[in-house]
Amino acid sequence: MAPKPKYARVLLKVSGEALMGQGGFGIDTGTVERIAADVKEAVEAGTQICMVIGGGNIFRGLAGAAKGIDRATADYMGMLATVMNALAMQATLERNGLPSRVQSAIPMSTVCEPYIRRRAIRHMEKGRVVIFAAGTGNPFFTTDTAAALRAAEMTCDAMLKATQVDGVYSADPKKYPDATRYESLSYHEVLARDLAVMDASAISLSRENGIPILVFSLQDKGALAKVLRGDGRATIIEEK
Secondary structure, rough: OOOOOOOOOOEEEEEEHHHHHHHHOOOOHHHHHHHHHHHHHHHOOOEEEEEEEOOOOOOHHHHHHHHHHHHHHHHHHHHHHHHHHHHHHEEEEEEEHOOEEEEEEOOOOOOOEEEOOOHHHHHHHHOOOEEEEOOOOOOOOOOOHHHHHHHHOOOOOOOEEEEEOOOOOOOOOOOOOOOEEOEOOOHHHHHHHHOOOOOOOHHHHHHOOOOOOEEOOOOOOOOOHHHHHHHOOOOEOOOO
16 A cells, blocks of 8 residues: 655646756657656645646746846746646646646636636645646746745645755755755745745745745656655755
């Protein structure tokens, strides 16, 4: 008998860049397929899952603003990119036999549901994966902040940040091989050391609502289920 997951309901935050795989732009279907398989394994083990996916593989608001588009417009363009990623993830999850729903903070009823908190909770209770798209629906907020907000609204037990490395380091381990890996950190330590895990508003929001953040690698197959059981390799950020 498989061990019971440690967390009953979680929010999984995936960066848009993660969906590129080894490419430089767009969506790599093999990578999306692997993430979907991991999510299915975790749901079948008994965890309710909702997701937020970034849009950086298609368009980044800050980069657009730097090229002359006003920041609010660039951020709205980035939000639309997250809807495209959410629909790609939904299609892949359902092809793998896992029912899912996309809820967008910017209403677009032709392609997905509007964000409705109670409906999202009901979907998860019925075993569906809910993918929250279009960030918070407001410019000047990142998808990290949107993830922290939705995790609080959904009363999640934890927020899982899927990255390219197996936790939080003192510096980018790909550039600095001698960087220190942290097994655990407090919210305050992350903010005080200016560690580039999530933006400060997302960390603060998680701290206020007592939601631990687990940072783990997206590269290892089955890593999500292991982290949810409490025996995976991850850095945990929580109040100490």
